[in-house]
Amino acid sequence: MFRRVMLPLLIAAPAAAQALPIVNTGVTLAVSGGSLGVGPEITYRVNPLVAVRGSATFLGISGHGDVGDYRYDGHARISNFGGTVDIHPLLNGFRLSAGARSVSGNHIRFHGMAEGPQTYGGVTYSPEQAGELSGKIKTRSVAPIVTVGYAKTTLSGFTYGIDAGVMFHGRPRLDDVTATGQLGSNPAAIAERDRQLARLENRVDDYKYYPVLQLSLGYRF
Template identity: 40%
Template sequence: MTKTNIALAVVGIVALAAPVAAQERAAEDSGPRSTVTAAIVGGTLGIGPELGFRINDHIGIRGSATFLSINGSASSDDTDYDAKLRLKSFGGMVDIYPFGGSFRISGGARANRSNAGLDAELSNGQSTIEVGGETYTAAQVGTLSGRAEVKKFAPALTLGWSGGNRRGFMFGFEAGALFQGAVRIREFTSTGTLRNDPNFRASLEDERRSLQDDVDKYKVYPILMTSIGYRF
């Protein structure tokens, strides 16, 4: 999606939100207003607590911490890896409510401590495994392990809906992007008989670079979160 298409999409969402927000604002004027929200959020960043403070009709701030562990798989050059993704981040957002209602445009940043562990070994029925373009036996390789990390600081931008600004239970959602940069694949290690062999170490580095090339293009992490909580 081009920058022009993104801008048009944002303009369209804002235009659609305006009349709904105006009706909502009129309904809220007759009820008790809220300034503090405590919620549980969940989605692509993980699951965790969130606290929000509505400064006035048009500005608010939020802080959250999210965690989650996920088991999955990855593949590079015919080598399959068992992957364990550990989501762990903390951050804050400044919310702008352009119509004074529930629709918000948010910007902020997160301290990103997420990482992934990668392990590969021969599965049942295999006698050899390819590492960095070279073929090795199970005894020579053992278990192949690596680690993937991201930048420790990542800006974020989202569009969202926070429910009516009245006391009581609330439900909200937001979508956007975390600009975390390219994932960094750290040095591979091995438990096999060739773990200290210079030629095998070179193959390990070739394998790491190949996997790094596969992930270099993924520099933006999608944010899709829902929340449920209470406004005090």
Template identity: 30%
Template sequence: MLPKVSIQILSQSLLAGTFVLISSGNAMLTDSGSANASEIPSIVQDTVSSATTSVSGNTSKPNPVSISDPIVDETIFGATRFDRATDLKMSYVSPLSDVLPRSVDRQTISQTPASSLNPNEPSEPKKWAVGVHAQASTTGFIGIDGGYKFSPNLHARLGLNTIGFNYNYKSEGIDYSTNFKPTNIHLLGDYFPFGGGLRLTGGFFIQNNQFTATAKSDSNNQITLNGTTYDASQVGNIGGEGKFGSSVAPYLGIGFGTPISSGFGFNIDAGVMFAGSPTVALSANNISSSIPTAIQNQIRSDLAAQEQKTNADLRSFNLYPVISIGVSYAF
């Protein structure tokens, strides 16, 4: 008696041959009148059943074999069902192929990207962006930003601003020529409540904004310190250095534009940085040695008093204004 595996292989071989017979002889049998096309499935089943019974020696009627069953037994070879006309490499496809079941490899479909299944579907919008900007700003004229779009209405950006500017400042009757040297690292969130360019911005700055100042004499070449007037030649150069009180400064503001959108952009910002009150240290260099020592000491004393008055004047300046207008390019 042949093993069960051999019987199954023989049955499958007979079935494959029978299928070829059906495919190639469908029209021929109908034309000859010897058999009707509707009788072909029963002929195939009787032939296969007889062959199986004669080999096994079993006179019991086996389960009928359907032409729709897979030609390769999954339990023996671990193979999946396939398209018979393709895998048997037949040059002729029978009209019965339209009604034969065709298996679909589910694993292949599950691994197929959605974009290939629907090529007309738009791709996901770009979320990351890096850009540079040039601006007229109180936080620095040149900057770089990197950002991420959590949604069309919520963006986050991390950036750096630097490159300062000069300006004139007057305190307690003294005019100063001031050079501002900003260094600002910011982490900001932009919320677009209406979906357009208008946004609300919040976050914080890590700032190291410093400034240097030089006192200027008046039109008579005189400088007044703590209410006492001196010739500029007596006091020499009076300078100062200052910085803001808080290295980490919260920020709140409003703006227009999307700084991290691809391509060129136009941006406006207005807000306040809670940077703390600045402090300044004044110094007198090159006090004239030709003047009496008492006057030299008086100049130093008046300069110290002037420094205290200047810091008191700056104490109320604890909100640093942020105003920015500029262009950006992100990619």
């Protein structure tokens, strides 16, 4: 059975290889930038059908928002690396890619406090006296990624590309949470602290998928 299957494939392989269009193979060094961050990218085009690609990307961004009656400031740090296998089904620049990225360095550091006075055990405290909640929002350490994209090489060797897809980094979780003021020391404030942390968890619970949109510019050697 093995011979009957493999022998025709071995005979047909040289003819199939000759039928493939001429596509530049080799190594491309590029800079990639987008929702995954900015950083170096390297691609090795094995043959017209298959390529392998790796990159490391970094990004920092700050923002703020309200959850319940608390105001939060946050700083997102994106620091990840990984690779994909690129399949070029049309034997040109169009590619379907799948792989994984190490995202243990990705997190959001947050801190926030109530926007108005808080009452615990019949005593009213100012927002500063009530205290501050702070911590990190993190995801799993390794995230699968799938994208669809296109890369073009000019006659001079310069390349440009675009990829869009999704990274499956799992359900975000709260980590290293601390509380100051009454939230950290007053037993009467514990219920409010727990309610606020539950609101935060509910807010981030739906963000299991991370959208990917990356542009690249490089040179093929």
